[in-house]
Amino acid sequence: MKGPALLLAGILFFSLLDANSKLLSGHYAVGQVIALRFAVLVPLFLVARALRPGFGGPLGTRRPGLHALRVAAMMVSAASFFLGFRHLPLAEGYLVFFTAPLITLALSALVLKEAVPRAAWLWCLLGFAGVVLAVAPRLGGGGGPLAGYLAVMTGTLAFSVTQTVNRRLRAEPGLVGVVLWPGLVGLLVFGPLALRDWVPPPPADLLRLGLNGLLAGGAVVLAAAAYRHADAARLGPYGFAALPVSVALDIALWDVWPDPATLAGGAVVVFACLMSERARRTAAAPLAVPPRREPAAALRRIPEG
Template sequence: MRGVLLQLLALLIFVAMDTSIKWMTGGFPPAQVIWARFLFSFAAVALFFRLWLGRLPWRSRAPGLQALRSLTLLGCSLLFATALSRIPLADATAVGFASPLLTIALAALVLKEPVGARRWLGVGIGFAGVMVALRPPFLTGFVPDWGYLLPLGTALGFAWYQILTRRLAALDDARVTIFHTGLAATLAASLLQPFVFAPPTAGQWALLAGVGLLGAVGHGLLVMAYARAPASLLAPLSYSQLVWATLAGVLVFGERPDGWTLLGALVIALGGVLATLPQRGRPG
C-alpha cells in the first residue's frame, strides 16, 4: 500500500510539473523552461547526495552511456515542452503513454528480452489507441496540429531512455545513475541559453525553480515506490496520470478533452495494462 500511495503521489507531482511547464512556456521559450527544470533539479539532487553521503557519486564505469541517457531525457523534455506550448495537456499526456509500449518493443528487439503473444497484443492495441488520439485525417476528416506528433517523439525517446537505464543498472550503482541523470542535460541546455534566454523576474525565477524541484521530488518518490511494491502492480497505475492531467487542463487552462482524446486514452490504457500485467507460469 505504501508503494501504491507513493506512486500515485509521484504521478500527481509529475502532472503538477507538466502543468507548470505549460504555464511557463506562455512567457518563456521551451528551451529556457527545460533548462531551469534540469538546473534546479540537478542542484537539488547534488545537495541531497552531498548531505547524505558527504560526497557526489559522479564516478561511472560508462560515462558515455550516462551522458547519452541524460541527453536523451533532455531531448524528450524539449519535445514535450514544445508540445505543451501548442496542444492541450491531456492530449499530450495521452499520446505520451505510448512510451511503455515502445519500451516493451525495444526491450524485445534490443535487449532480447522474452515478450509473449499477450504483451505483443497489448502493444498493438496501445498503438491503435495512439492513432485515435492523434486524430488521423482518415478518422476525423481534418489535419491535426503538428504539435500532436511531438509527444510521440517524446514517447520514442523515453522508451530508449528506459532501455539505457536498464543497461546502466548492470554497470553503475543506482546513486551514480541518479546523479548523472541531469548532469549532461544541464550542461547541454546551458549552451542554448545565450540564444533563447529571456530575463525572468524574481517571482518567475521562483516558479522556474519550482519546476525543477517538482521533477526531483517526483523522481525520488518514484524510486521509493518501486522499492516498496512490484513493478507489475505499479505500472498500470501510471494511467491514472491522465485523470490528473485532464483535471489540470480543465481547471488551469480551460481545456476540455474531446471524444477522440478520451477514446484514444482508454484504448492506450487497455493495451498498456494488458502488456504490463504479469502472466502466471511464464514471462510475458
C-alpha cells in the same frame, strides 16, 4: 501500499511539472525553462550530498556508454515534451505518452532479446489504434496539433529508450545517474540556448521557473523510492493515474474539457497496456508444480518422536 502511494505522489509531481512548463512555454523558450530547471536541481542535489555523504550512490560507473545514452535520451525527452505540451492539452499529450510501455516492450524484444508473447504484440497494436482513434480528428488541419503530437511522440520514444537503458543498469542503484549527471549535461546543452533566447523574468515567473527544479527532483526521487518498495508489475497500472490528473489540470487551468474521441482513445490505450503487461507476465510465470504426495505406506514407516 507504500510503493503505490509513493508512485502516485511522483505522478502528481510530474503532472504539475508539465502543467507549470506549459504555462511558462508561452513566454519563455525551451532553453531558458529547462536550463533553469537544472540550475535549481543540481545545487539541491549537491547540498543533499554534502549534508549526507554518499547520498545518491557512487559517482563512478563501469558502463559509461549506457549512461551517456540515457542522458542523451533524457535531454531529448525533456525538450520534446516541453515543445509538445506547448501545442496540446495535457490529457492529449499524456494519451500519446501512454504508448511508452508498448514501445518499451518492443525495445526489450529488439535490443534486450527478451521473449515477447504474440498476445502482447497484438495488444500493442490495439494500443496504438487507440492513439489513432483519439488524435485522427485533429490531424486534418495540420499546424500546431500535428507538431505537438510529433514532439510528444519523439519524447515518448526517448523516454522508452531511457526505460530500456534503466533495465540494463538496474544493478547500479542510486540517483547520481538519473539526477546529477543529466543535470550537469542539461546545463551544458540548454545553458547556451538559454543565454541566446533569454527573457528577463519578473519575480513571480522566476519563482515558477525555479519550481520546475523542485518538481522534477521530487518526481524522480519519489518514483525511485516507489520501485524500491514494489516491483514494476504491481506499480504499472498506477501509472495511468496521470490521465485523470492531467484532465483535472486541463479543466482547472485552461478550461479545456476532453472530447469523446480523447476519452475513447484513452480507454483503449489503458486497456491495451494493461492486457499487454498481463500477457507478458503470464508467459513469463513458471508453471506451477504441485507438491509431491508421499504414498500412505511410506508415511506409516516414518518413526514417531
